[in-house]
Amino acid sequence: MKPLLLSAFTATNALGRGNAATFNALRGRQSGLRPCLLPFADLDTHVGEVAGLDEVSLPPHLAHYDCRNNRLAYLGLQHDGFLQAVAAARERYGAGRIAVILGTSTSGILQTETAYRQRDPVTGALPEWYDYRYTHNIFSSGDFVRHILQLTGPAYVISTACSSSAKVFASAQRLMALGLCDAAVVGGVDSLCATTLYGFSSLELVARGPCRPADANREGISIGEAAGYALLERPESGSRGNALALLGCGESSDAYHMSSPHPEGAGALLAMQRALTSAGLDPGDIDYINLHGTASKANDAVEDRAVSHLFGNDTPCGSTKGWTGHTLGAAGITEAVIACLCIERGLIPGSINTSEVDPAFMSRVVLENKEQMVARVLSNSFGFGGNNCSLVFGVSR
Amino acid sequence: MQLYVDGVGLWAPGLAGWSASREILAGRELYRETALERPAPTILPPTERRRSGNTVLLAVQSAQEAIEHAAVNPRDAASVFASSSGDMEIVHDLCTALAQPERLVSPTRFHNSVHNAAAGYWSIATGSQQVSTSLSCYDTTFAAGLIESAAQVAGEYRPVLFVAYDWPPPPPLHAKRPLSAAFSVGMMLSPKQSEHSIAALKIETAILCAGQINIMADAGMEILRCGNPAARALPLLAAIARHQSAIVTLEYLDGNCLQVGVTPCI
Numbered sequence: 001m002k003p004l005l006l007s008a009f010t011a012t013n014a015l016g017r018g019n020a021a022t023f024n025a026l027r028g029r030q031s032g033l034r035p036c037l038l039p040f041a042d043l044d045t046h047v048g049e050v051a052g053l054d055e056v057s058l059p060p061h062l063a064h065y066d067c068r069n070n071r072l073a074y075l076g077l078q079h080d081g082f083l084q085a086v087a088a089a090r091e092r093y094g095a096g097r098i099a100v101i102l103g104t105s106t107s108g109i110l111q112t113e114t115a116y117r118q119r120d121p122v123t124g125a126l127p128e129w130y131d132y133r134y135t136h137n138i139f140s141s142g143d144f145v146r147h148i149l150q151l152t153g154p155a156y157v158i159s160t161a162c163s164s165s166a167k168v169f170a171s172a173q174r175l176m177a178l179g180l181c182d183a184a185v186v187g188g189v190d191s192l193c194a195t196t197l198y199g200f201s202s203l204e205l206v207a208r209g210p211c212r213p214a215d216a217n218r219e220g221i222s223i224g225e226a227a228g229y230a231l232l233e234r235p236e237s238g239s240r241g242n243a244l245a246l247l248g249c250g251e252s253s254d255a256y257h258m259s260s261p262h263p264e265g266a267g268a269l270l271a272m273q274r275a276l277t278s279a280g281l282d283p284g285d286i287d288y289i290n291l292h293g294t295a296s297k298a299n300d301a302v303e304d305r306a307v308s309h310l311f312g313n314d315t316p317c318g319s320t321k322g323w324t325g326h327t328l329g330a331a332g333i334t335e336a337v338i339a340c341l342c343i344e345r346g347l348i349p350g351s352i353n354t355s356e357v358d359p360a361f362m363s364r365v366v367l368e369n370k371e372q373m374v375a376r377v378l379s380n381s382f383g384f385g386g387n388n389c390s391l392v393f394g395v396s397r
Numbered sequence: 398m399q400l401y402v403d404g405v406g407l408w409a410p411g412l413a414g415w416s417a418s419r420e421i422l423a424g425r426e427l428y429r430e431t432a433l434e435r436p437a438p439t440i441l442p443p444t445e446r447r448r449s450g451n452t453v454l455l456a457v458q459s460a461q462e463a464i465e466h467a468a469v470n471p472r473d474a475a476s477v478f479a480s481s482s483g484d485m486e487i488v489h490d491l492c493t494a495l496a497q498p499e500r501l502v503s504p505t506r507f508h509n510s511v512h513n514a515a516a517g518y519w520s521i522a523t524g525s526q527q528v529s530t531s532l533s534c535y536d537t538t539f540a541a542g543l544i545e546s547a548a549q550v551a552g553e554y555r556p557v558l559f560v561a562y563d564w565p566p567p568p569p570l571h572a573k574r575p576l577s578a579a580f581s582v583g584m585m586l587s588p589k590q591s592e593h594s595i596a597a598l599k600i601e602t603a604i605l606c607a608g609q610i611n612i613m614a615d616a617g618m619e620i621l622r623c624g625n626p627a628a629r630a631l632p633l634l635a636a637i638a639r640h641q642s643a644i645v646t647l648e649y650l651d652g653n654c655l656q657v658g659v660t661p662c663i
Contacts, residue, residue: 042500096605096653105511109488112570116492125569132573137482138512138533143650152651154604156534156541159483159512167530171545174552178398179602180544194495199507251528253520259508270526384508385517387529 001173001278003245003396004232008085010076011337013226013324014048018079022324023341026349029369031323033210033222033353040113041197046210048224048325049192050075058144065144067108067135073145073189076227085231086149089183099181100146100155101172103164103188105329105383107157108135110193141189145229153181159329161383162292163251164188165228166332169391170249172232187229190329196223203259211295211326213319214304214365215354218295224325228333230340235396244340245396247376248279254386261298265306267388268292268380272310275378275390283311285376286392288348290335291365292380293319294326301360303380308362316366322352332381332389339377339393346373398551398602401594401662402637404467406459406560406583408436409621409628414462422631422638428617433579440471440522448505449518452484455581456515456562457522463583467593469556471523474585475549476558478516478531479542481626482574484509485566515562527555538563539582539629540647540655547600550586559584561627577624582634590662596637599658608646608654611636633657 010018014032015025025032033046056071077083089098115130134140142157154175158167165188172184200206200223207220232246252274254267261268276283289311292303300319307317320338327334342348350366357365376394405415410433412418420426436458437446446454456478464471482488487510494502511517513531520529528549534541539561546559562581566574590597611632613619622631629647636643636659647655 109492112488112492113495116496119496119569123569126573130573132570133535136488137535137574139481139535139538143535146650152605152653154541154544155650156532156538156545158530158532160516160529160531161511161513170528171530171548174548175544178548178552180548180604194500195491195502195507195510198495198500198502199491199504199510202502202504202507204504251530253516253526253529255520255524255526257521258511258514258517259504267526383513384511385513385529385531386520387513387517387531 001248003235003247004173004176005235005396006230006244006246006340007233008080008082009230009337009340010080010082011228011334012050012076012079013327013334014050014224015323017075019341023345025323027347029352031210031352033325038192040194043197043201044208045206046222047192048222050225062144062147064131065134065140067111069108069141069189069191070144072191072225072227073141076189076229077148082229086185089231090150093182095150095152097153097182098151099153099172099175099184100142100151101158101168101184101186102142102145103158103168103329103332104138104141104190105159105161105164106190106193106195107138107140109195111135113194149185160387161385162328162331163381163383163387163389164329164332166381166389166391167251169246170251173249176234184232185229186232188330188333189227190327191225192223196328205296207295210353211321212353213293213295213321213351214300214357214361216356216358218297218300220296221294222325224327226324226327226330226334228330228337230336243396244343245394246391247394248275248392250274250278250390252388256386259384261302261382263302265302267386268303268306268382269309271388271390272306272378275392279392281392286315286378287374288342288377289315289317290339290377290379291317291319292382293321295321304361304363311363313362313364316348316364318349318351318366320349335379336391339379342377343374343393343395347371348374398547398600400547400550400598401587401590402584402596402598403587403591403593404463404585406462408455408458409580410578419638422635424614428615430617450484450486452564453515453518455564455579456560457519459581459583460519460558460560463585464558467585469585472525474525474556474558475528476516476519477542477546479538479561481533481535481538481563483512484514485570489567489570536626537649538626540649546586550588554588556587559586561630563625563627578621580625580628582627582630594662596662597660601656604655605649605653606656608656610646610648610654
């Protein structure tokens with residue numbers, strides 16, 4: 001593929017609001033995971049919660065979109081000059097020539113959970129205030145964001161579980177390559193809810209303490225919430241800003257099981273190979289791999305197989321989920337932004353909370369931060385249903 | 398963008414399969430709304446077929462028919478699964494369980510709640526490790542799915558199975574999202590013409606435009622079209638079934654439309 005510039009990008013998650021908060025926490029090795037005190041979940045676990053969502057209010061004309069997920073979507077737009085960059089792009093290309101492709105796994109399902117606790121005791125009806133379309137429907141966040149950004153180009157929301165907001169890059173790249181749009185806002189938002197907290201608990205995939213990716217004694221995931229966005233433009237568009245670029249995308253399916261990864265990591269391997277091919281790069285060109293690294297027993301073992309098969313034990317790799325938690329449908333964009341920050345500011349973050357790397361692992365999992373030049377990063381996102389996406393970011397020449 | 402429809406699948410009340418429905422869609426036979434037959438796609442292993450929910454069965458039914466008509470090896474096809482709401486029966490079950498003091502969630506229900514559940518079961522049944530994308534665009538999900546599919550066909554030059562489907566939510570969700578009937582459509586789309594090609598579709602690069610959307614002449618099918626986001630496909634299916642050149646205008650966002658040129662293949 002031809003590289004696409006990320007002319008603006010931003011992340012909001014448990015580490016704070018905007019890129020500086022995320023990067024400072026990465027460099028300072030400060031995790032955002034805390035004991036779960038959410039009113040809708042009575043579970044002994046840690047979560048990556050975004051502080052202050054209760055105080056966020058949406059613009060009055062879009063108040064019907066109000067729910068935790070869209071509050072997070074809105075909060076996530078307010079940093080790193082993202083609104084200004086999109087406004088400038090809108091001037092350059094026209095509102096109808098900019099696509100909006102977002103990812104989510106559970107959208108605003110928390111609204112439906114709340115509504116189900118308030119059903120009419122006689123008729124069983126859901127309460128009057130509950131609005132399915134503007135809060136819970138999978139398209140809600142995409143619709144909300146395109147209204148905030150006043151964009152009218154092609155738009156939809158991809159929902160492939162934990163690969164959702166990685167795949168948005170691949171879809172946007174195709175639309176741009178075919179000339180169906182001139183620029184694209186990609187990203188994703190997923191917020192904490194009882195469905196995922198109790199659902200992953202029922203699968204015995206949730207750790208009690210903060211998650212420990214690749215640790216010999218890892219016990220499972222910590223669930224987090226996040227919003228993130230990137231504005232994609234063609235390099236020849238003459239836009240200013242940094243020269244960080246999406247270099248390659250690789251997508252695949254495991255065709256194996258709904259909630260367990262392929263035991264040999266076949267789908268993960270295929271996604272990484274396709275991403276490298278798409279970027280025209282060899283494994284040796286990658287300086288750092290941001291692993292999917294959920295800290296579940298199965299994911300980390302299988303991902304290690306796939307990574308070591310392709311990269312041997314040379315390429316430093318690590319997971320940043322010890323900082324943010326697993327932000328599910330927002331993990332792809334969160335880690336895409338982290339990849340870009342690591343390139344821009346020269347950092348390889350070693351996994352935190354991990355005391356001893358699983359002795360069976362063959363890839364080079366790093367546990368200490370290293371400040372050095374990072375030219376290209378591969379970022380992995382794998383989801384339920386065996387849906388995989390790998391992305392390559394780097395500096396465009 | 399030019400792409401070819403090599404196979405179609407269809408499942409809706411009174412439209413049990415593309416082969417059985419072509420004459421009805423073309424207006425040469427009368428549409429009679431009948432009770433929906435429960436889809437039972439044979440490509441799913443019997444245990445999976447028994448355990449799967451209505452939404453997965455509905456999607457896989459049309460996927461299977463489309464791919465069989467096209468004589469494509471499903472392992473070779475990428476897929477796009479487009480659904481406005483996904484499996485609302487599972488949403489109902491999960492939210493009902495979470496409203497109880499014990500909050501006991503079934504692990505199987507939970508992993509089947511992902512929007513890409515149908516796509517996951519399809520890839521497991523067929524062994525396809527190709528790209529698979531699941532998406533939603535509320536009432537204009539069909540047009541959005543067609544855009545994503547066409548971009549994959551033209552951009553990656555590969556066959557793409559496009560499936561759009563929605564099963565009506567159970568009460569009490571139904572009152573908040575009142576879909577009138579179940580509907581699924583599958584289209585096997587290819588970048589080049591083959592002996593199986595039924596129609597060529599043309600989508601302009603200036604993809605969105607103002608326009609008057611096509612509706613169905615038959616009152617019963619028009620009710621169906623309006624009652625389910627996947628059934629917004631009906632005017633396009635009718636144009637393909639008539640075997641005549643046409644321009645079909647589908648509703649998209651903000652009053653914009655997606656225009657699709659349809660040309661029959663011999």
